[in-house]
Amino acid sequence: MYVAVKGGERAIENAHGWLAEERRGDPGLAELSVAQIREQLALAVNRVMAEGSLYDPDLAALAIKQARGDLIEAIFLIRAYRTTLPRFGASAPVETGRMACDRRISATFRDVPGGQILGPTFDYTHRLLDFKLAAEGEPPEAPGHPAEPAPAPVPRVAEFLNREGLIEEAPRDDTPPPDLTREPLEMPADRALRLQALARADEGFTLSMAYSTQRGYARNHAFVGELRIGTVPVEMEIPELGFAVEIGEVTLTECETVNQFTGSKTEPAQFTRGYGLVFGQTERKAISMALVDRALRWEELGEDNVGAPAQDAEFVLYHADNIQATGFLEHIKLPHYVDFQSELELVRKLRREAQETREAAE
Amino acid sequence: MTDYNFAYLDEQTKRMIRRALLKALAIPGYQVPFASREMPMPYGWGTGGVQVSAAVLTPEDRFKVIDQGADGTTNAVSIRAFFERTAGVATTTATHEASVIQTRHRIPEAPLREGQILVYQVPIPEPLRFLEPRESETRKMHELEEYGLMHVKLYEDIARHGHIATSYAYPVKVEGRYVMDPSPIPKFDNPKLSNSPAIQLFGAGREQRIYALPPYCEVVSLDFEDHPFEPSKADHPCGLCGATDSYLDEVIVDDAGGRMFVCSDTDYCDTRQAAGYRGKDAA
Amino acid sequence: MSPLLSVRGVTKRYGTHIGCADVSFDLHPGEVMGIVGESGSGKTTLLNCLAGQLAPDTGEVIFDTRAEGPRDTRTMSEPERRMLARTDWAFVHQHARDGLRMGVSAGGNVGERLMAVGARHYGDIRGKALDWLERVEIDGARVDDRPSTFSGGMQQRLQIARNLVTGPRLVFMDEPTGGLDVSVQARLLDLLRGLVRDMGLSAIIVTHDLAVVRLLADRLMVMKSGHVVEAGLTDQVLDDPQHAYTQLLVSSVLQV
Numbered sequence: 091m092y093v094a095v096k097g098g099e100r101a102i103e104n105a106h107g108w109l110a111e112e113r114r115g116d117p118g119l120a121e122l123s124v125a126q127i128r129e130q131l132a133l134a135v136n137r138v139m140a141e142g143s144l145y146d147p148d149l150a151a152l153a154i155k156q157a158r159g160d161l162i163e164a165i166f167l168i169r170a171y172r173t174t175l176p177r178f179g180a181s182a183p184v185e186t187g188r189m190a191c192d193r194r195i196s197a198t199f200r201d202v203p204g205g206q207i208l209g210p211t212f213d214y215t216h217r218l219l220d221f222k223l224a225a226e227g228e229p230p231e232a233p234g235h236p237a238e239p240a241p242a243p244v245p246r247v248a249e250f251l252n253r254e255g256l257i258e259e260a261p262r263d264d265t266p267p268p269d270l271t272r273e274p275l276e277m278p279a280d281r282a283l284r285l286q287a288l289a290r291a292d293e294g295f296t297l298s299m300a301y302s303t304q305r306g307y308a309r310n311h312a313f314v315g316e317l318r319i320g321t322v323p324v325e326m327e328i329p330e331l332g333f334a335v336e337i338g339e340v341t342l343t344e345c346e347t348v349n350q351f352t353g354s355k356t357e358p359a360q361f362t363r364g365y366g367l368v369f370g371q372t373e374r375k376a377i378s379m380a381l382v383d384r385a386l387r388w389e390e391l392g393e394d395n396v397g398a399p400a401q402d403a404e405f406v407l408y409h410a411d412n413i414q415a416t417g418f419l420e421h422i423k424l425p426h427y428v429d430f431q432s433e434l435e436l437v438r439k440l441r442r443e444a445q446e447t448r449e450a451a452e
Numbered sequence: 453m454t455d456y457n458f459a460y461l462d463e464q465t466k467r468m469i470r471r472a473l474l475k476a477l478a479i480p481g482y483q484v485p486f487a488s489r490e491m492p493m494p495y496g497w498g499t500g501g502v503q504v505s506a507a508v509l510t511p512e513d514r515f516k517v518i519d520q521g522a523d524g525t526t527n528a529v530s531i532r533a534f535f536e537r538t539a540g541v542a543t544t545t546a547t548h549e550a551s552v553i554q555t556r557h558r559i560p561e562a563p564l565r566e567g568q569i570l571v572y573q574v575p576i577p578e579p580l581r582f583l584e585p586r587e588s589e590t591r592k593m594h595e596l597e598e599y600g601l602m603h604v605k606l607y608e609d610i611a612r613h614g615h616i617a618t619s620y621a622y623p624v625k626v627e628g629r630y631v632m633d634p635s636p637i638p639k640f641d642n643p644k645l646s647n648s649p650a651i652q653l654f655g656a657g658r659e660q661r662i663y664a665l666p667p668y669c670e671v672v673s674l675d676f677e678d679h680p681f682e683p684s685k686a687d688h689p690c691g692l693c694g695a696t697d698s699y700l701d702e703v704i705v706d707d708a709g710g711r712m713f714v715c716s717d718t719d720y721c722d723t724r725q726a727a728g729y730r731g732k733d734a735a
Numbered sequence: 736m737s738p739l740l741s742v743r744g745v746t747k748r749y750g751t752h753i754g755c756a757d758v759s760f761d762l763h764p765g766e767v768m769g770i771v772g773e774s775g776s777g778k779t780t781l782l783n784c785l786a787g788q789l790a791p792d793t794g795e796v797i798f799d800t801r802a803e804g805p806r807d808t809r810t811m812s813e814p815e816r817r818m819l820a821r822t823d824w825a826f827v828h829q830h831a832r833d834g835l836r837m838g839v840s841a842g843g844n845v846g847e848r849l850m851a852v853g854a855r856h857y858g859d860i861r862g863k864a865l866d867w868l869e870r871v872e873i874d875g876a877r878v879d880d881r882p883s884t885f886s887g888g889m890q891q892r893l894q895i896a897r898n899l900v901t902g903p904r905l906v907f908m909d910e911p912t913g914g915l916d917v918s919v920q921a922r923l924l925d926l927l928r929g930l931v932r933d934m935g936l937s938a939i940i941v942t943h944d945l946a947v948v949r950l951l952a953d954r955l956m957v958m959k960s961g962h963v964v965e966a967g968l969t970d971q972v973l974d975d976p977q978h979a980y981t982q983l984l985v986s987s988v989l990q991v
Contacts, residue, residue, distance in 0.1 A: 600851025
């Protein structure tokens with residue numbers, strides 16, 4: 091005798107209990123603290139803040155702990171929390187020209203005012219496993235650490251080109267940008283909206299899109315004009331006071347690419363720009379973002395649409411969000427008995443008819 | 453959960469969704485863009501339906517959630533628990549008792565009545581999506597009523613298979629104007645969309661669209677005059693309650709290919725069994 | 736008789752480059768107008784301006800609509816223009832794959848325009864599709880095959896059937912025989928001539944091939960660098976060219 095499956099409730103509860111146990115791992119080992127994650131897995135924390143669109147290292151570390159290190163799951167936790175937060179207002183635009191840089195490099199000029207600052211980078215490390223870390227040794231001494239970050243303000247590399255008129259103008263624009271989290275994403279999306287979507291886009295997706303432009307799918311000859319990482323003050327206009335006050339600071343990664351451009355029907359030959367700005371130290375993402383931004387600008391620059399994925403704003407923006415993507419991908423785990431049943435009926439019917447036709451022909 | 457507002461969403465967001473709902477009801481079948489919020493459940497798992505339910509629920513409501521027609525499927529349980537926790541509303545599994553019913557992939561068998569609201573979870577709201585992937589182009593096609601392509605698809609089905617090979621998410625035309633995706637309900641359910649006394653609301657969270665059918669709205673399944681639309685289901689009575697008019701799930705009962713067919717709408721089946729109806733597989 | 740299409744001062748620029756400049760002519764019902772010139776002469780730009788696929792910078796393109804008489808298609812709303820494009824107008828592309836749905840059967844390709852204007856009887860649609868396949872000399876047994884399995888010539892004939900099935904009043908053709916073998920071209924031209932005669936079609940044909948216009952066009956315009964340098968009756972222009980460029984065109988053909 092068949093009894094319909096019930097008791098989903100208990101199954102769910104049990105699954106959650108088991109999950110909590112697995113998350114903790116071997117209870118014989120010390121539990122990770124949120125502070126340890128924040129300090130020692132800082133790049134994971136940065137990614138969760140960037141793609142979660144919420145600058146809070148402690149919450150991001152908590153989310154990583156709760157998600158058992160699954161960063162997309164952690165980003166999801168942050169996003170879901172973020173939507174419930176009340177909005178008090180918007181900060182004034184941050185001035186990255188005033189950034190206190192920990193790292194600042196330019197690939198276009200050998201030396202630039204403000205200097206090249208390597209900062210804490212993996213760039214020239216040899217990728218050899220360091221077994222000293224496994225032995226939980228003492229932290230190495232930090233001979234290279236400067237006493238102070240580079241004195242702000244550090245001038246922007248693109249400005250040197252701008253003075254000569256060799257790079258496209260990027261005039262100041264005070265139009266309030268659209269808000270992706272409060273308005274539905276609609277096409278065509280202007281550059282501000284595209285940048286907003288890219289800033290929270292999945293790092294892997296953005297990287298692959300950027301990489302595809304380098305391999306010739308809408309190649310745009312990018313050089314890293316400047317990459318800078320450091321802290322900037324966040325200021326907010328307080329209506330009661332009538333002026334802006336500093337309410338804190340955030341670490342940002344900014345990348346501006348300088349792209350060769352031989353001119354088009356509408357634009358003269360000059361260098362053009364791609365732009366990336368991301369929370370935290372997230373330079374792979376910021377560079378990728380700048381390349382994709384530049385590729386998406388083909389229309390305004392009068393370039394040809396060569397049909398490359400990275401030129402297709404609708405394709406890029408509708409598929410860049412990992413929370414949307416993972417949700418829809420994973421939803422195929424949900425029961426689909428009903429649609430599957432109707433497909434089953436259909437396939438049986440088609441087979442039956444094909445069989446009958448064959449028999450009639452014989 | 454006291455930190456959260458009634459039914460989770462803040463009032464501002466609910467108002468935004470209600471405005472979208474009103475617009476959707478005023479233009480039946482038209483997809484209204486709305487600023488879908490991130491919900492504490494994944495996109496694709498009913499966030500659109502959940503947001504619509506959150507916007508229409510009042511403390512006096514009685515809420516029912518079904519997935520594949522059943523109240524007991526895991527995701528239905530999870531969504532019901534979410535609203536029990538965040539809204540504290542009364543819940544029920546009885547279709548006739550519920551004032552708001554959130555559903556995935558089915559329309560209840562028991563006829564709905566005036567005053568009830570049926571909320572559908574929608575994965576892909578655009579009926580033209582698999583013919584034309586571009587949103588900018590499909591919006592234009594709706595705007596200009598360029599639906600020839602939709603019939604080309606049906607034509608191709610008949611040319612190849614002898615009949616229309618769409619068995620669920622079967623496209624419909626609403627009030628002679630907009631072509632609409634009824635969500636992945638089996639085409640067996642399509643006739644129930646039309647002329648229903650209940651309000652039908654459709655929420656697609658990830659795709660940021662809301663659309664609606666006001667009560668007593670005319671909904672026609674697309675077809676050809678000489679190949680008319682046919683709602684279909686497995687050609688069996690329910691093994692448990694003997695119903696011949698309900699949509700059936702096929703259940704595999706042993707390793708030897710044994711199978712039985714039971715109502716997908718568990719409330720309908722339970723109600724019939726309680727009234728003494730028995731199918732051939734019932735104890 | 737009032738003209739079906741009346742073109743006045745149509746100009747289209749790309750930046751400083753001239754696409755076509757100050758083109759004017761009338762096309763009367765049942766007339767076939769040929770536009771010839773080498774590539775880059777602006778003939779395709781002009782055709783796209785006339786067919787509503789490009790917006791001219793200045794000028795008028797007045798079409799004698801069924802319902803409201805002469806209307807400037809430039810000032811029509813997009814819905815109106817798209818409606819024209821799927822009812823009274825037809826456009827035959829040089830490359831059949833631009834004008835066909837390659838993933839849809841031949842029957843579906845021909846039936847699309849019928850369905851777009853409301854045909855809802857499968858049997859009738861299929862009947863008409865079969866009828867049109869026969870008229871363009873495609874075996875009816877291929878009705879359920881996709882155009883990707885067709886030869887280049889068949890694809891082009893299918894595209895013509897797909898366009899003519901709704902009885903359009905004006906057909907735009909962009910190098911309809913371009914890219915086909917000479918023997919295939921001859922057959923297609925023959926077919927087109929038959930259709931033009933039988934249906935009394937009005938058409939505007941852009942081509943660089945003088946043989947095409949000799950066979951199909953009543954009148955001719957010769958374009959060079961965006962300008963019309965000579966116009967007149969086809970035989971007159973080809974047999975007694977006045978403009979130096981036309982003379983060059985005609986003589987270069989004769990040399991071949």
